[in-house]
Amino acid sequence: MPEGTMNQGIGASVRRKEDKKFITGKGRYTDDINRNGQLYAYFIRSDVAHANIKNINVNAAAKCEGVVAVYTGEDIAADGIGGPICGWTPTNRDGSAPKEPPHPLLAVGKVRYVGDHIAVVIAESLEAAQAASEKIVIDLDNLPAVVDPATAIGNTQIHDEMDDNVYFDWELGDETATADALGGADKVIELTVTNNRVIPNAIEPRAAVAEYDEIEDRYTLYTSSQNPHLTRLVMAAFMMQIPESKLHVVAPDVGGGFGSKIYIYPEEAVCTWAAKKLRKPVKWTADRTQAFLGDAHGRDHVNKVKLGLDKNNKIVGLRVDTIANLGAYLSAFSMVTPTYLHGTLLSGCYDIPAIYTNVKGVCTTTVNVDAYRGAGRPEATYLLERTMDYAARQIGMDPAEFRRINFIPKDAFPYQTAVALQYDIGDYEPALDKAMEMIDYANFGSRQAEAAKRGKYRGIGLSSYIEACGIAPSAVVGTLGARVGLYESAVVRVDPTGTISVFTGAHSHGQGHDTTFAQIVADKLGVPIDSIDIVHGDTDRIPFGMGTYGSRSLAVGGTAISKAVDKVIEKGKIIAAHMMEAAETDLEFKDGKFTVAGTDKEKSFGEIALSAYVPHNFPHDRLEPGLEETAFYDPLNFTYPAGTHICEVEIDPATGVVDIVDWAACDDFGNLINPMIVEGQVHGGIAQGVGQALLENAHYNEDGQLLTASYMDYCMPRADNLPSLKIDYTVTACTHNDLGVKGCGEAGAIASPPAVINAIVDALSVVGVTDMSMPATTEKIWRAINDATAKAAE
Amino acid sequence: MELKQSQDIPIPVAQVWSALNDEQILAQAIPGCQELTKISDTELTATVKLKVGPVSATFVGEVTLSELNPPHSYVISGSGKGGVAGGATGSARVDLEAIDNGNATRLTYDVDASVTGKIAQLGSRLIESTAKKLATKFFTDFIAILSPESEQS
Amino acid sequence: MYATTYAKAKDVADAVSQLKGADEGKLLAGGQTLIPTLKQRLASSDCLIDLSDAGLSGISDEGGSIRIGAMTRHVEVETSEMVKKAIPALAALASGIGDRQVRNCGTIGGSVANNDPSACYPSALLALGATVHTDRRDIAAGDYFTGMFETALDEDEVITAVSFPKPEAASYVKFPNPASRYAMVGVFVAKTSSGVAVAVTGAGQDGVFRHGGLEAALNSSFSAESIDSVAVDDSVLMSDMHASADYRAHLITQMTKRAVAAC
Incomplete structure (x- = not known):
């Protein structure tokens, strides 16, 4: 690599190029965009969880000063505008299709959760819209709320299309073989594992600015989205029913998503629709409570788990029966999350010969539940790693050893699991060993004894996880029911002066693509990263894209970029061969130079770039001018990051306060492009998982009221909830993408919740506690200690 | 939220029962009651202004008397909309029992309350305390109005 | 708005x-x-x-007490050398209110007038036997707090300052609500010439209160162990999704022990 680019290529911890604007408050978010003459939308939401709409009287509101229009669901229906759709669908056990009741943008006939959209006021100012909204008279006939997923089936009917509140009833694996395995097992461990419901809390609430150009008959929507092309596709084809080319979607700087900005929401569509109706731009920005009420929530599963062991404590079979709460309506990935991204991961890192799972997706009068950092894989990991720990305790075996003897051996790859996936590569023991070494697992006993002297309960908890990332190989997911393939595109455009623009279909909303992607290009072309611009988030500039989620950006989007760069190099060789009068087959490219093998002839990348655009003597029958290449990359398989996290806690029995005192994470993400960014992703993921394990909970009361709709009550993890994290890696390079990368964005959030809960249960095992639910609040812990102590005294 | 309490009043059951059905006495006892209008023997409309710390809201709604078993028990329930603040519903089952040879009454009330909208979303920490406070105030004031001592003073 | x-x-x-x-x-x-x-x-x-320009800011040492103007911001109490020397528990209490932004704007008068049942300051006033000065009178803290969000102030009455008698020793220990970091239970213990006072915030249905049982035990023996047998009645305590009344009762005992130990 040439001078000056040494520390900018693959493997270098380059400081993030994008951070200057963010840390100086100069990011440009959707709410920063203002258009001339724009109007403001304010949505009126249901205060109750479930009710028939008897009447909506908007007359007084429509007459308020500054109000331009008031719309209800009937206005939307009259224009034939459709609602959000579900992207992937499973097939029911009996071969039938799942039920997909309609989701009107504004409620028609019924409201189905607190926050459901009833009407929108569009006015010249937000204040006018808000004031007018208070004049709308809504007459509702209340119906019983359905909140608890465990009792949702057969409860009060929520949609006409579903008499039992079950969206789907799906299975995977061999039920008979699993029953036989459990029947013949030496021991069967049974545990009910609940995955609590959480709220994504992106720092930037959702927002939209929509405008309509009458001359061009074209819409532009600025929106805080993780996938602008999917927004365009779904909105054009299914909601607005307009030609896709007539909708331009821009996702500018986006302040976090965590999955909640994959789904295409009613507000964005209503603004777009109204912009044409009113011939004026329409703007909407959620406030924080609206975000709590309306953004898709995450998790919310109840699982019954049965794990069979033989006499040597080897796992012989696993059965999992899951009820997944999907909320009142379906959304983009709501059905795939508890099925294809959950059931397929139930083998974890373990060699399990027989697995069967049944998942029922149920409807409740709560906001929809969709992908949230990890999407399905954290739920699978949590139930499996809790069960592994519970089992180890039951059989009296060290949890690390129990995991070790059940790991898929490293010579077994590629490994076909009992639940559809084929892991290409992995080696789980070294990560376990390294994590144990990092936290000094061997001497835990002495630390525990020392803590006991101070009156504290100390515990240690492991979590060995696997995830399927790089969503998603079209061939695989197509057979699973995906309505779209999840490949990625890239355009690499080299300018005459050698600067480079990379257009990617991945979308950065905190992941650091501007830096990581530039490093890939810099490494391959031998140019400084400052000469490379990464362009994303604009459907007019990028050929197509699936966006960013499922730790797919690098493995899929990055590989597409790598392939486009390869094409640039190939073309560069043809140009260089022509310029140096050499055979194309003799051309080599290395360190930013094209050379002719066996000679001292060379041309720099810059010279080739210039001549591509000054093609005075190109043989035009064989060589076109210009230097720009496009690649679409459809992965062959998922990638399979894996690793072990170990958490050590100290509990104050007097108050129930849990202090995470140490954390070791050893992850295998394949090759690392920017270790600093990877470390940041692991940190963030662990913090989010610790939040779920200790603090966060979407609390609906029995009436379906969301009681945690502000930061007064919804508890986010903060810096003082975490110790300094010890992070390290093992590397088995992915076998099926050019970069050998696997993805790192979700691992922390997947691995960490069971590590925390296992550590807590370990700490409390001194008083006889065997299980703990999330979030493990101080009161729950205090009560568990009291109950266990009382039981022991009996 | 549930609250069950009982209190003794030194007047006979019949008088307590009639007070429980007297809208003027109810209007004095309902905390923050601005207006109480009788529609029928068992239905009233009400306007109630409540202030909890910096939050103030005016609830417009109905007061309904049901499950009447004169002069022993009934359920008094109120439900109102407080505009942007949300809605509130509260009901109390009231039982009267003759004590002290019929010279006095033991009044037992069992309260249930729920709220919707912003009050629930933003103020959940205060819901239970506020409901208890309002219920207690209603019955304390009601009993005070009836008690001979208050008449004397 | x-x-x-x-x-x-x-x-x-x-x-x-x-x-x-x-x-x-x-x-x-x-x-x-x-x-x-x-x-x-x-x-x-x-x-x-x-009220920010109404001349109500400032801290002064009045011999037996510290007088804090109503518009004095939490950060000023937190960092005041005078407060740190005379009543360090009060400075420590101020340092734990909200976050830095809140402490840079919020004032003692605002907090005391609002009397949020989970606010920190009311416990200090009650335990230290402070006096609330208004535009028209002086109100003893014991008469001032009349219920959740309720005070003895008239509708148009303005707090001008709060005077805190200097205690022999005092300590405030807060168990914060994990989300809001308001007090889920906050206990202010003060030792004065007239005895021990224990004021509890964050827990009472009627807002801040003094706990007679804990005070009696501590007056007979000022040690953490002395309150082991004191029962804390949970029927008058708040219950919400973060902490039920019996857990709050338990935390009152625990925070009192810690406050006593730190005195």
Whole structure:
């Protein structure tokens, strides 16, 4: 690599190029965009969880000063505008299709959760819209709320299309073989594992600015989205029913998503629709409570788990029966999350010969539940790693050893699991060993004894996880029911002066693509990263894209970029061969130079770039001018990051306060492009998982009221909830993408919740506690200690 | 939220029962009651202004008397909309029992309350305390109005 | 936020007169509760009267007590050498209110006038036997707090300062709500010439209160162990999704022990 680019290529911890604007408050978010003459939308939401709409009287509101229009669901229906759709669908056990009741943008006939959209006021100012909204008279006939997923089936009917509140009833694996395995097992461990419901809390609430150009008959929507092309596709084809080319979607700087900005929401569509109706731009920005009420929530599963062991404590079979709460309506990935991204991961890192799972997706009068950092894989990991720990305790075996003897051996790859996936590569023991070494697992006993002297309960908890990332190989997911393939595109455009623009279909909303992607290009072309611009988030500039989620950006989007760069190099060789009068087959490219093998002839990348655009003597029958290449990359398989996290806690029995005192994470993400960014992703993921394990909970009361709709009550993890994290890696390079990368964005959030809960249960095992639910609040812990102590005294 | 309490009043059951059905006495006892209008023997409309710390809201709604078993028990329930603040519903089952040879009454009330909208979303920490406070105030004031001592003073 | 007018009071008399002249006038004393409530449209006011220039800031040592002007911000109490020396527990309490932004804006007068049942300051006033000075009278802390969000203040009465007698020893220990970091239970223990006072915030259904049982035990023996046998009645305590009443009762005992140990 040439001078000056040494520390900018693959493997270098380059400081993030994008951070200057963010840390100086100069990011440009959707709410920063203002258009001339724009109007403001304010949505009126249901205060109750479930009710028939008897009447909506908007007359007084429509007459308020500054109000331009008031719309209800009937206005939307009259224009034939459709609602959000579900992207992937499973097939029911009996071969039938799942039920997909309609989701009107504004409620028609019924409201189905607190926050459901009833009407929108569009006015010249937000204040006018808000004031007018208070004049709308809504007459509702209340119906019983359905909140608890465990009792949702057969409860009060929520949609006409579903008499039992079950969206789907799906299975995977061999039920008979699993029953036989459990029947013949030496021991069967049974545990009910609940995955609590959480709220994504992106720092930037959702927002939209929509405008309509009458001359061009074209819409532009600025929106805080993780996938602008999917927004365009779904909105054009299914909601607005307009030609896709007539909708331009821009996702500018986006302040976090965590999955909640994959789904295409009613507000964005209503603004777009109204912009044409009113011939004026329409703007909407959620406030924080609206975000709590309306953004898709995450998790919310109840699982019954049965794990069979033989006499040597080897796992012989696993059965999992899951009820997944999907909320009142379906959304983009709501059905795939508890099925294809959950059931397929139930083998974890373990060699399990027989697995069967049944998942029922149920409807409740709560906001929809969709992908949230990890999407399905954290739920699978949590139930499996809790069960592994519970089992180890039951059989009296060290949890690390129990995991070790059940790991898929490293010579077994590629490994076909009992639940559809084929892991290409992995080696789980070294990560376990390294994590144990990092936290000094061997001497835990002495630390525990020392803590006991101070009156504290100390515990240690492991979590060995696997995830399927790089969503998603079209061939695989197509057979699973995906309505779209999840490949990625890239355009690499080299300018005459050698600067480079990379257009990617991945979308950065905190992941650091501007830096990581530039490093890939810099490494391959031998140019400084400052000469490379990464362009994303604009459907007019990028050929197509699936966006960013499922730790797919690098493995899929990055590989597409790598392939486009390869094409640039190939073309560069043809140009260089022509310029140096050499055979194309003799051309080599290395360190930013094209050379002719066996000679001292060379041309720099810059010279080739210039001549591509000054093609005075190109043989035009064989060589076109210009230097720009496009690649679409459809992965062959998922990638399979894996690793072990170990958490050590100290509990104050007097108050129930849990202090995470140490954390070791050893992850295998394949090759690392920017270790600093990877470390940041692991940190963030662990913090989010610790939040779920200790603090966060979407609390609906029995009436379906969301009681945690502000930061007064919804508890986010903060810096003082975490110790300094010890992070390290093992590397088995992915076998099926050019970069050998696997993805790192979700691992922390997947691995960490069971590590925390296992550590807590370990700490409390001194008083006889065997299980703990999330979030493990101080009161729950205090009560568990009291109950266990009382039981022991009996 | 549930609250069950009982209190003794030194007047006979019949008088307590009639007070429980007297809208003027109810209007004095309902905390923050601005207006109480009788529609029928068992239905009233009400306007109630409540202030909890910096939050103030005016609830417009109905007061309904049901499950009447004169002069022993009934359920008094109120439900109102407080505009942007949300809605509130509260009901109390009231039982009267003759004590002290019929010279006095033991009044037992069992309260249930729920709220919707912003009050629930933003103020959940205060819901239970506020409901208890309002219920207690209603019955304390009601009993005070009836008690001979208050008449004397 | 509903439309309102905003005016700065030039002194206390001006504030009182503006308050009398308004239909729904509200005093702005830092605004850390009022402004978010107004923004949520859960309150409205035709006139916001800002006390920040009314000459009510400042801390002075009056010999036996420390007098803190009503508009003195939490950060000023937190960092005051005078407070740290005379009543370090009060400075420590101020340092734990909200976050840095809240402490840079919020004032002692605003907090005491609002009397949020989970606010920290009321416990200090009650335990230290403080006096609330207003534009028209002095009110003993024991008479001042009358219930959740309720005080002895008249509608148009303005707090001007709070005087805290210097204790022999004092300590405040807070168990914060994990989300809001308000007190889920906060216990202020003060040892004065007239005995031990224990004031509890964050836990009582009627707001801040003194606990007679804990005080009696500590008056007979000032040690953490002495309260082991004291029962804390949970029937008068708050219950919410973060902590039920019996857990709060337990935390009162635990926080009292810690406060006593730190005295």
